[in-house]
Amino acid sequence: MSTRVGRLWLAVATAFVVAFVGLPLGFMLREVVWDGEALNLGPLGEILAEEHDRTRLLVSLALGLGATACAVALGLGYAFLTFRTDLPAGRALAPLGVLPLVLPPILVAMAFADLVPTQGFAACALLLGLCNAPFVAVLASRGLRAVRGEAYEAALLARGRGAAERWLLRAIAPEVLAGALFAFALVISEHGVPEFLTVKGKTWHTYAEGIFAKWTRRATGVDHEALASPIVAALPLVAILALALFVALRLRARATIEGDHRPLPVRALGRWRWPALALPGIYLGAGVLLPIVVMARWAAGSTDAGGALSLERFAASFRLAGSEAAGDLGTTLAVGAGTTVVLLFVGLPLAWTAARRWARIDALAILPIAVPAILLGIGLVRVYNRDLFFAFYDHGALLVAAYAARFLPFCVLTLSSAVRRVPAELEEAASFAQRGPFVRSLRVHLPLYAPALVSVACLVSVLALRELDLAVVLPAGNGTVVRRLSNIVHFGGEDMGGALALLLLLAALVVPLFARIVSGRKLRSVS
């Protein structure tokens, strides 16, 4: 990065962040404080002024806490059992902890709603907890990996088993708490699942739903306050999210995995060895298998009144998906691939700078995820929905840019963490080679960061395939599979939807599996 090419690359990445994060948010802020003629801070006085806003915020916080508790119970339990104990097939199960992330939460909600009445607060908290449990599972595993076996054994020798286990829990607490805060932030900014449950008869609403409702109503607004209201309403949520994510980031930074050290000794479960499989069973069964089964049943015709499930119907649903939604699937895959490429290009120089030069980039990088996706989408609409940019606004390229901006934190945080683990001397040693900067990057830098780059590519491509909130706001999002799936709620067509969902899952699994097979490495750096 110290070369001219490196500086140019960093400048391009910074320009991207300015164009797709800074400008949209700047426009939104301007819209709040500038009424077209003068500075007008009036709309800021409306923050939480209405009773139902305050109620919704409390509901969101309660939902966040409930779902986070569920995510911690499932995620920590899963990580502990698969990483720390002699659970049957624990080694094989451990990396599967990330799997529920592959499924869009809306899909999981639709699957559950198909089997059992799913509308209450507890059901919503359980669903969102289940969908976000991988954050806790992955970070708890990271924490367990970072603990030195000798340190645990020292506690064991000094104070006995119970005290040593308590010591271990305290040692990994920052990571678990970081995972919990990530889950909390994503739950309270989630819009799709609560809205879906409203269709199923839910009578309460979240704060994120309120923001979206204000946005859809703003077309009828005439004065500055009304137009600025969805943005103003989002500010408390942004503040909570930014705080939660910032704390999570600080906590996560505490555990650094340094080189090779003796791992924690495996703990024997004794007679609980086989019964303990129930927790990973519930985790993967409810988070992955059940939605897949429901989607398969839909494809086989389960939603037809009086119709029996059949393989013919199953095949017909796939044919129908192929003929009617092949374009959507193509768009979704192209957007996923494009997002991954753009994000790696933009994220790498920023992550390198964060790790080697300016650590505050890590903190700044959380901004796009601290802002609810709906709000970021609205900001992008405000900036690019104009004559000059209309072709771009209407094109999938804006969706790619929007997704890349939204997932930038995952990329920057993962890569900067990986860069920090590589001693700077390894890069510096290359500067004495009689080679140009491009060859040095290709032959030395890239292989050093390849595992992390592969992990980021897998994560981002999967997230891009399942992203709904931005797809709802941006015009090109209408052509994505996840948008079509969410429309099933209103317009039916579960048979083709089931087939499409299965195809989407297949696509989401192909990338990590391919990377795993080709690289022969575990995709660990994702944490």
Next chain:
Amino acid sequence: MTAIDVRELVVARGDFRLGPLSLAIASGSRTALIGPSGAGKTTLLRCIAGLDTPSGGDVAFDGASLFVGAQGAIAPNRRGIGFVFQRGALWPHMTALEHLRFVAPDLSREAALAGLARVGLDAAMAGRRPAALSGGEGQRLALARALATGPRVLLLDEPLASVDQDLRDELAQLVRGLAEEDGLTLVVVTHEREEALALADELAVLRGGRVIEHGPALELLQAPRTAHTAAFLSGATCFAAVPGANGSLQTPLGAVPRPVGEGPWSLVVLPDDLVACEADQEACVSARVLRCEPGLGGFRVYAYIAGRSVVFGSSAARAVGEDVRLALRAAPRVLGLDGEGAQR
């Protein structure tokens, strides 16, 4: 002829400040930059290598400036230097042979194998990655990589620190031999006296971001010009020497003559400068025995004088806590604390 000329170099980074520092390293010499942690040794070496950019001053190779000029700073790979990092900094994904052929693309396979053989790595090791090499083999590979580009100057950052004690002498001999063979100017950074003496003939002592003494290693050891050099290189004990009556200096070991020049002064006592004396003898001071170690020619006794530890030889064993009387064997050595870039 001067190979490396460091001129008024300044590096300011947060609380750390190096310089202004000037140092001339002769062509073909072997120089160790030695000093305690935080003295600025590695920063100076990294500026010479081009890995760090100074805030002020310049470094010149054979009279040509590296930092000041129309083309800006010269890139590390255009300076004609080889660099051996403390822990090797080997690339985990490359074999030993690939390391050499990557840094020197014109090197044939045979030449690369010969380069490995020069440092004692045989053809069987050429296909191994760093993870399959021992610590000593890894450091040999780092040396081979640094030499592969045919440098004029070889810079080494604590090259023996990560190597087992029994391999250190062997590696030091290898480095010296290769430097001599290729006529290299060698600059090594270390905070260990033994490593410095094993690799270099000249020492530059750094403290607080400045070179306080620079000269031939033997001279610095035998006749240090500053109290810090004496303490750091020879393990000397330094006692404060404050002005006393009749223009002399008062020390815990009695009055000593004041040298010419400005203070502050220290009375420097090298190991074995002290000798046990009879109880009734004048010019003796009391000391309390801390530890007594048997040696080949008698005992080495560690004792306290005025809160400082000193060492003296004794033919008889001394009991811990015993009070002994000590006197200086030779004329007192009074030195300044540091000598503001003292040169020889």
